[in-house]
Amino acid sequence: MPDLLLELFCEEIPARMQAGAAESLRKLVTDALVERGLVYEGAKAFVTPRRLALAVHGLPAQQPDTHEERKGPRVGAPQGAIDGFLKAAGLTSIEQASIESDPKKGEFYVARLHKHGRATPEVIAEIIPQVIRAFPWPKSMRWGKGSSSPTTLRWVRPLQSIVCTFGPETEEPEVVAFEVDGIRSGDVTRGHRFLSEGTIRVRRLEDWMAKLEAAFVVVDRERRKDIILNDAKDLALAQGLELVEDAGLLEEIAGLVEWPVVLMGSFDPAFLDVPDEVIRATIRANQKCFVLRDPATGRLARRFILVSNLAASDGGAAIIAGNERVIRARLSDAKFFWETDQKTNATVPLAERLERFGNVTFHEKLGSQLERIRRIAALARELAPVVGADPDLAEQAALYAKSDLRTEVVGEFPEVQGLMGRYYARLEGLPEEIAAAAEEHYKPQGPTDFVPTAPVSVAVALADKLDTLVGFWAIDEKPTGSKDPYALRRAALGVVRIVLENGLKLRLGQFFRSLFRSGMTAKVEVGTTTVVTGLFGTRILGAVLSDTALSFEQARDLVSETLDIQAESLTTDLLSFFADRLKVHLREAGARHDLVDAVFALPGQDDLLLVVKRVEALGRFLSTEDGKNLLAGTKRAANILRIEEKKDGVTYEGGVDMVLLHEPEERALADAIAALGPQIEAALAGEDFEAAMALLAGLRAPVDAFFEKVTVNAEDPALRVNRLRLLADIRAATRSIADFDRIEG
Amino acid sequence: MIDPALPPHMRPDKSFQGLILALHAFWADKGCVVLQPYDMEVGAGTFHPATTLRALGPLPWKAAYVQPSRRPKDGRYGKNPNRLQHYYQYQVILKPSPAGLQDLYLASLSAIGIDLNLHDVRFVEDDWESPTLGAWGLGWECWCDGMEVSQFTYFQQVAGFECAPVAGELTYGLERLAMYVQGVENVYDLNFNGREGDEKVTYGDVFLQAEEEYSRHNFEHADTDMLFEQFRMAESAAAKYLEAGWEDASKARHLMAQPAYDQCIKASHVFNLLDARGVISVTERQSYILRVRELAKACGAAWLATAAGGTPAP
Structure with a gap:
C-alpha cells in the first residue's frame, strides 16, 4: 500500500506553537482523507523549527468506486x-x-x-492546499510581493517550499503536484541552516529521515528531547552534579534546534550569593539554559547547560564563551538588584516603603496598592482568631506580604514574587511567620498547588483572596464564560481549598456582607429632590430619589438601608459563585454532584466545611438500606405532593390534624415525625450530621408502613387533605438535612 | 567574511565606526539608499519616517541608516556596562520583504566578522508591537551565542493600517554587536575609531560624560512643567498641520504629512522623558500612549494620501 510524505518548509516556527501545529496537520489531513473514502493504516507528524511534516502510511491507490x-x-x-x-x-x-x-x-x-474512485494523488492534491490555506496557526502573517493581495497565503512565517510524494514502498514515488500561492510542490528540501549546503532530493519517509539526519536535522521532536536530556545529564554527572530538570524548558529548547549540541558553561562562584531561584530564573528566562545542582550541598552549582544548534568547528568553545558572557552580564544585573534591595530595606523603614505603594494603581475603580494592602491587613487581623493566628502578627504579615513587588529583583523577574519577600523578611530579621506568609499568601495557585497551613499564612492568604473577590464583584468585573482576566475562579478555588484542607469554620456570608458594606460610600444631594447614591469605588451600586427634601437623619437612614440592600445582594451573588466553585472542586474529588446540589439547595449554606461534612454524611447514609428506602419513600411523598398540589393549586405544609388520623400507620408516622423532628434539629444545631442521619433513619419504617397500608387520596376530602399534610411533614423533616428531591436514584 | 582589503583600523571587529561602515557597504551593495539619522530625538530607528511612513503604501522602498535612539529611562549615570539612555540602532527596511531575507541578514553578520561555523545564530520568536505607533509585526530576536543582537520583523500593520505590501525590518543593536565582535565587556571600552595607543578613541571618550549628564537630566532635572506644555503643543500642532494639509475638502490628497509626523515624534519623546521623571501614573500612562497613537494613525492616513504614500498627483 502506498505512503504519503508531506513536508512544509518555512522560516523559524515559534517553539511554543510546534507541537500543536504537528497535531493539527496530522488531524486535518487524515480527517480529510477519511472523509473522501481514503482509509489509512497509520500517520505520524514531525516538527522542527523549520519544517512541519506528515507521513501517512498504507493508503489505497485510489478511492473506492x-x-x-x-x-x-x-x-x-x-x-x-x-x-x-x-x-x-x-x-x-x-x-x-x-x-x-x-x-x-x-x-x-x-x-x-x-x-469511479479518483486516484489518491489527485485527492491529495486537492486536500493539501486547502489544509495549508486554512491552517489554524495561533498567529499568522503575510510577506513578500504578493502580500498586497487579499487572497495571499497566510502562514506562521514565510513558507518556502513543499515536498509531497506518494507511492508504494517498492517503487519510485511520484510527486503529488499542486501549487499554493506560487509555491509548487516537489521532492526537494534542505538540511540544517548552517551545517548542510544545497538541496536534497527525497523519496519517502525513511529516505527523508535518513537524508535529513545526514544533513544534521533530527526530525523527531521526542528524539531531540531525549538527546538533550541524556547529554545534559551525562555532562552534569561527569562533573559530579545533577541536572535541575525542567520539562517546560526542555519542550521549548527542542523547538529551537534541529541539531541539538549540548554544552556546559560556568560562571563566577561569587554570583552564588544570589538566591538559587533568582539565578535559575535569570538563566532560564533570558538564556534558555539549564542550571545544575551540587548534590553535596543541595544548592546550585556554578555551571550551566546550554543547547546550541551547531556542531561548531572549534568544538563549541566560542559558543560557550559567548553564552558565558551573556550569563555573566545577566547575573551581575541580578546580583546588583539583590544587593540594591537589601540596601534599600536596610535604610528605608518598612512604613516608608509601604507609602510608596500609594501611587501604584491596583485597579482604577479599586484604588491604590496601598489601600488594598491596608484592607488586606485589616481583614487578616479579623480572620486571625478564626484560623488560630495571632492578630498582630497576621496584620504585620499582611502589611509586609506585598512589599517585594517594589523591589528590583521582582521588577526584573516577576516569577519570584513572594519568594523574594520571604528572603528579604529573613534578612530584615522579621519573625519566620511573616517571612513564610510573604511567600505562601499567594498560594494555592491552582487545583494541585501547595495549600498553606501555618495560621499566619492562612490568614493573609484568605484575606488577599477575599479582598480580590469582593472588590471585583462589587465593581462588576465577574468572570464570564472563558474570560476571567483577574483569575477570580482561581482565587475562589484557593479559598475553598484553604478552608477545607485546614478544616476552618468560616461563615463566608458575614465576611462578605461586612466587606461589601465597608467598601461602600454614599453620595447624598439634598435639594428639591433628594438623591442618595451608593458607590463602591467609582461604580454606582444603587440610587434612590425622593421629591421631598429629607432631614439629615432621614437621609442617613435611607443611605444605610440602600447600602445594606446592595451588600446583601452582592453577598448572595458571590456566595453562589462559591457554591459553583465548591461543586466543581467536590466533583473533581469524586463526590456525587446531586448530593452537593441537594445540600446547596438549602438556604444559608455559607460554611464550606459544614457543606462538605453534610455531603459526606448524606453519602454514607444513602448507601445504607435505611437511607435508600427512606429516599424512595420521601421521593414518593414528594411526587404525590407535586401532583396533588398542582391539581389543587395549593401548597401543603404541616398542620396535620391529629383527630383525623384514623389508621394506626398514619398515627405512627405522625408521632415519629413529631418525636424525631426536634431531635434532628438539635443534632443539626450541634453540627452532628451522623446523628441527624441516624435519627432520620428512624422514619424509614413508619414511612414504609404508611405507604403500604394507607391510601392518601381518600374519598373523604378532609382525610385526603390531612394525609397530604402528613406527606408534607415527611418532606419537611428530610429537608432539614438536604433537598431529597435533587438526589438521584 | 570581513573584507580582507580593509586596513586594521577600519575592520568591523576592531572599530565601532568600522562596524557601521561595513554595514553601510553591505546594504548599499544590496540596493538600499543609505540615509543619515533623522534629525530629531526618537526612541528607536523605527520612528524615522524612512521606516514608519515609508512602510505604508504600495511603493517599493529599500533603505539603511544608523539612528541614534534615546530611552531616557534606561540611563544609568554611565555606571552600567550595558545600559545606555542614548545608543545607536542600525536599521534596514526592505519593502516588499524580499525572498531569502534571512539569508541576507546572515550574510550581513558574516560581513561584520561573525563566523557562522563558529557561532550559534538562532531565530527566536519575538512578536514586535509598538503601542505608540499603532504598529505590529511577526518575526524574531536574532541570537548569537545566546545574546540578542538584532530584531527581525515582517511588518503587518503600521499606524493602524495594513502594510500592503509587507516590509521586512532589521534592527541591529550596534553597541552590543560591537562589544561582541570586539570581545569587550563594558560598552565604554569599545574602540570607536579602530586606532591603538594615543590615537585610540573609546566609546567612553565619546559618550560617557553625555550618559552622566543626561541621566541627571532625565531622572532629576528635566523641566516637567515645560515638558507637559511641550506635549500639549506638539499634539495640537500635529492636529493643526494635519487639518491644514488636506488639499481640499474631499481629503483625497495631503500636502503636509511629514511636518505633522515630526510633531508626533516630538510628543512621543516628551512622553518618554516625563515617564522617566516618574510623573506619569500607571493609568495616565495608558492615555498618553493612546494620544500618541492617535497622532501616528492620523499621520499614517495623511501619508497614504501623498505621492510617496501611493496617491499620485493628478
Missing part, C-alpha cells in the same frame, strides 16, 4: 422538473436514466450513477 441511485420525477413530468433532475444527477439526456414503476407513484425516472 461508489454507486448511487437517484430517484427522479415521474414520467411525463414538466420539462423543468426533468431538466433539474438531469442537472442534479449529471446526465446529459433523459435516455441515460432508467424507468421504474411503483404502484403508488406510477412510472418514474431513476438515475444509476457509478462513480
Whole structure:
C-alpha cells in the first residue's frame, strides 16, 4: 500500500506553537482523507523549527468506486422538473436514466450513477492546499510581493517550499503536484541552516529521515528531547552534579534546534550569593539554559547547560564563551538588584516603603496598592482568631506580604514574587511567620498547588483572596464564560481549598456582607429632590430619589438601608459563585454532584466545611438500606405532593390534624415525625450530621408502613387533605438535612 | 567574511565606526539608499519616517541608516556596562520583504566578522508591537551565542493600517554587536575609531560624560512643567498641520504629512522623558500612549494620501 510524505518548509516556527501545529496537520489531513473514502493504516507528524511534516502510511491507490441511485420525477413530468433532475444527477439526456414503476407513484425516472474512485494523488492534491490555506496557526502573517493581495497565503512565517510524494514502498514515488500561492510542490528540501549546503532530493519517509539526519536535522521532536536530556545529564554527572530538570524548558529548547549540541558553561562562584531561584530564573528566562545542582550541598552549582544548534568547528568553545558572557552580564544585573534591595530595606523603614505603594494603581475603580494592602491587613487581623493566628502578627504579615513587588529583583523577574519577600523578611530579621506568609499568601495557585497551613499564612492568604473577590464583584468585573482576566475562579478555588484542607469554620456570608458594606460610600444631594447614591469605588451600586427634601437623619437612614440592600445582594451573588466553585472542586474529588446540589439547595449554606461534612454524611447514609428506602419513600411523598398540589393549586405544609388520623400507620408516622423532628434539629444545631442521619433513619419504617397500608387520596376530602399534610411533614423533616428531591436514584 | 582589503583600523571587529561602515557597504551593495539619522530625538530607528511612513503604501522602498535612539529611562549615570539612555540602532527596511531575507541578514553578520561555523545564530520568536505607533509585526530576536543582537520583523500593520505590501525590518543593536565582535565587556571600552595607543578613541571618550549628564537630566532635572506644555503643543500642532494639509475638502490628497509626523515624534519623546521623571501614573500612562497613537494613525492616513504614500498627483 502506498505512503504519503508531506513536508512544509518555512522560516523559524515559534517553539511554543510546534507541537500543536504537528497535531493539527496530522488531524486535518487524515480527517480529510477519511472523509473522501481514503482509509489509512497509520500517520505520524514531525516538527522542527523549520519544517512541519506528515507521513501517512498504507493508503489505497485510489478511492473506492461508489454507486448511487437517484430517484427522479415521474414520467411525463414538466420539462423543468426533468431538466433539474438531469442537472442534479449529471446526465446529459433523459435516455441515460432508467424507468421504474411503483404502484403508488406510477412510472418514474431513476438515475444509476457509478462513480469511479479518483486516484489518491489527485485527492491529495486537492486536500493539501486547502489544509495549508486554512491552517489554524495561533498567529499568522503575510510577506513578500504578493502580500498586497487579499487572497495571499497566510502562514506562521514565510513558507518556502513543499515536498509531497506518494507511492508504494517498492517503487519510485511520484510527486503529488499542486501549487499554493506560487509555491509548487516537489521532492526537494534542505538540511540544517548552517551545517548542510544545497538541496536534497527525497523519496519517502525513511529516505527523508535518513537524508535529513545526514544533513544534521533530527526530525523527531521526542528524539531531540531525549538527546538533550541524556547529554545534559551525562555532562552534569561527569562533573559530579545533577541536572535541575525542567520539562517546560526542555519542550521549548527542542523547538529551537534541529541539531541539538549540548554544552556546559560556568560562571563566577561569587554570583552564588544570589538566591538559587533568582539565578535559575535569570538563566532560564533570558538564556534558555539549564542550571545544575551540587548534590553535596543541595544548592546550585556554578555551571550551566546550554543547547546550541551547531556542531561548531572549534568544538563549541566560542559558543560557550559567548553564552558565558551573556550569563555573566545577566547575573551581575541580578546580583546588583539583590544587593540594591537589601540596601534599600536596610535604610528605608518598612512604613516608608509601604507609602510608596500609594501611587501604584491596583485597579482604577479599586484604588491604590496601598489601600488594598491596608484592607488586606485589616481583614487578616479579623480572620486571625478564626484560623488560630495571632492578630498582630497576621496584620504585620499582611502589611509586609506585598512589599517585594517594589523591589528590583521582582521588577526584573516577576516569577519570584513572594519568594523574594520571604528572603528579604529573613534578612530584615522579621519573625519566620511573616517571612513564610510573604511567600505562601499567594498560594494555592491552582487545583494541585501547595495549600498553606501555618495560621499566619492562612490568614493573609484568605484575606488577599477575599479582598480580590469582593472588590471585583462589587465593581462588576465577574468572570464570564472563558474570560476571567483577574483569575477570580482561581482565587475562589484557593479559598475553598484553604478552608477545607485546614478544616476552618468560616461563615463566608458575614465576611462578605461586612466587606461589601465597608467598601461602600454614599453620595447624598439634598435639594428639591433628594438623591442618595451608593458607590463602591467609582461604580454606582444603587440610587434612590425622593421629591421631598429629607432631614439629615432621614437621609442617613435611607443611605444605610440602600447600602445594606446592595451588600446583601452582592453577598448572595458571590456566595453562589462559591457554591459553583465548591461543586466543581467536590466533583473533581469524586463526590456525587446531586448530593452537593441537594445540600446547596438549602438556604444559608455559607460554611464550606459544614457543606462538605453534610455531603459526606448524606453519602454514607444513602448507601445504607435505611437511607435508600427512606429516599424512595420521601421521593414518593414528594411526587404525590407535586401532583396533588398542582391539581389543587395549593401548597401543603404541616398542620396535620391529629383527630383525623384514623389508621394506626398514619398515627405512627405522625408521632415519629413529631418525636424525631426536634431531635434532628438539635443534632443539626450541634453540627452532628451522623446523628441527624441516624435519627432520620428512624422514619424509614413508619414511612414504609404508611405507604403500604394507607391510601392518601381518600374519598373523604378532609382525610385526603390531612394525609397530604402528613406527606408534607415527611418532606419537611428530610429537608432539614438536604433537598431529597435533587438526589438521584 | 570581513573584507580582507580593509586596513586594521577600519575592520568591523576592531572599530565601532568600522562596524557601521561595513554595514553601510553591505546594504548599499544590496540596493538600499543609505540615509543619515533623522534629525530629531526618537526612541528607536523605527520612528524615522524612512521606516514608519515609508512602510505604508504600495511603493517599493529599500533603505539603511544608523539612528541614534534615546530611552531616557534606561540611563544609568554611565555606571552600567550595558545600559545606555542614548545608543545607536542600525536599521534596514526592505519593502516588499524580499525572498531569502534571512539569508541576507546572515550574510550581513558574516560581513561584520561573525563566523557562522563558529557561532550559534538562532531565530527566536519575538512578536514586535509598538503601542505608540499603532504598529505590529511577526518575526524574531536574532541570537548569537545566546545574546540578542538584532530584531527581525515582517511588518503587518503600521499606524493602524495594513502594510500592503509587507516590509521586512532589521534592527541591529550596534553597541552590543560591537562589544561582541570586539570581545569587550563594558560598552565604554569599545574602540570607536579602530586606532591603538594615543590615537585610540573609546566609546567612553565619546559618550560617557553625555550618559552622566543626561541621566541627571532625565531622572532629576528635566523641566516637567515645560515638558507637559511641550506635549500639549506638539499634539495640537500635529492636529493643526494635519487639518491644514488636506488639499481640499474631499481629503483625497495631503500636502503636509511629514511636518505633522515630526510633531508626533516630538510628543512621543516628551512622553518618554516625563515617564522617566516618574510623573506619569500607571493609568495616565495608558492615555498618553493612546494620544500618541492617535497622532501616528492620523499621520499614517495623511501619508497614504501623498505621492510617496501611493496617491499620485493628478
